[in-house]
Amino acid sequence: MRNLAMIGGGQMGRALASGMIAAKVLPADQITVVDTDPRSVAWWQEHQPQVRAVGSLEDVDGAQVDAWILAVKPHLIAPVAEQLKPIAQGKLVVSIAAGVSLQQLGDYLGHERVVRVMPNTPCLVGAGASGFCVASDVSAEDCQWIEKALGAVGVVVQVQEFQIDAVTGLSGSGPAYICMVIESLADGGVKAGLPRPLAMQLAAQTVMGTAKMVQETGKHPGELKDAVASPGGTTIEAISVLEAGGLRSAMIEAVVASANRSKQLG
Numbered sequence: 001m002r003n004l005a006m007i008g009g010g011q012m013g014r015a016l017a018s019g020m021i022a023a024k025v026l027p028a029d030q031i032t033v034v035d036t037d038p039r040s041v042a043w044w045q046e047h048q049p050q051v052r053a054v055g056s057l058e059d060v061d062g063a064q065v066d067a068w069i070l071a072v073k074p075h076l077i078a079p080v081a082e083q084l085k086p087i088a089q090g091k092l093v094v095s096i097a098a099g100v101s102l103q104q105l106g107d108y109l110g111h112e113r114v115v116r117v118m119p120n121t122p123c124l125v126g127a128g129a130s131g132f133c134v135a136s137d138v139s140a141e142d143c144q145w146i147e148k149a150l151g152a153v154g155v156v157v158q159v160q161e162f163q164i165d166a167v168t169g170l171s172g173s174g175p176a177y178i179c180m181v182i183e184s185l186a187d188g189g190v191k192a193g194l195p196r197p198l199a200m201q202l203a204a205q206t207v208m209g210t211a212k213m214v215q216e217t218g219k220h221p222g223e224l225k226d227a228v229a230s231p232g233g234t235t236i237e238a239i240s241v242l243e244a245g246g247l248r249s250a251m252i253e254a255v256v257a258s259a260n261r262s263k264q265l266g
């Protein structure tokens with residue numbers, strides 16, 4: 001893969017491209033970003049000056065592009081893909097839009113070398129979680145490139161298309177839920193008397209360390225939770241409050257609500 005062009009250089013486009021540049025998947029000067037928002041183009045020029053950032057697809061020589069990433073909002077995929085159709089024939093096209101199916105992408109683009117990816121924002125720091133599925137004309141080499149590119153910025157799994165909405169509900173939207181957990185843990189620390197910066201530091205580290213422990217020990221989270229809760233101690237008091245507040249069912253229903261919304265967006 002030599003040249004990559006990304007249409008839409010907002011939150012997720014920045015996380016993906018900046019993560020790939022940091023991980024040396026592609027040098028910055030082989031990436032072009034097209035974004036119709038001049039403030040976004042200015043962001044790229046300031047923060048990733050070696051990436052070519054332009055305001056219109058007309059400023060890109062499509063013949064020089066080997067792969068396209070569509071990183072605009074889901075309702076803009078149809079017009080953008082139709083604009084791309086004449087210049088991306090036979091080229092690998094990757095969409096990260098929630099809800100937009102491989103069938104829709106193939107219909108808009110007029111070919112089947114298309115990949116649907118659901119990444120998440122921690123790709124920015126090399127700790128993303130992405131799921132992807134592919135249409136019929138995607139080659140084994142294309143899949144290897146996708147795994148290399150997304151694998152460089154986190155964990156990547158290939159899934160069946162019917163599972164992508166669930167991936168969206170869990171890991172695609174998940175960073176927002178975890179940020180709410182971190183923010184509310186910090187609020188609790190402040191309520192209990194800690195200064196805000198210290199509370200935030202402890203909250204983020206607790207989430208990061210616990211996730212690392214789940215991954216590295218391979219132990220069930222229930223077992224790790226039990227190891228924290230001493231009989232008659234502090235933790236079981238807190239667990240009792242969380243159970244009464246419906247933490248588990250709220251998380252489960254949040255994931256399902258996001259997955260259902262992903263289905264609707266298509």
Ligand SMILES: NC(=O)C1=CN([C@@H]2O[C@H](COP(=O)(O)OP(=O)(O)OC[C@H]3O[C@@H](n4cnc5c(N)ncnc54)[C@H](OP(=O)(O)O)[C@@H]3O)[C@@H](O)[C@H]2O)C=CC1
Binds near residue numbers: 034035036072
């Ligand atoms: N944010 C996230 O955590 C995740 C997002 N996604 C998916 O990524 C996609 C992008 O989301 P996100 O990055 O949050 O969105 P953003 O709005 O942050 O970024 C999209 C950018 O594309 C610009 N844009 C709009 N129309 C065009 C066009 N025709 N050509 C080029 N650029 C255009 C937008 O400008 P303007 O603002 O002026 O419209 C904006 O700057 C969505 O489809 C979403 O479902 C997937 C996983 C996670």
Ligand SMILES: O=C(O)[C@@H]1CCC=N1
Binds near residue numbers: 098
């Ligand atoms: O909220 C959204 O629609 C996008 C998709 C997954 C994360 N953000």
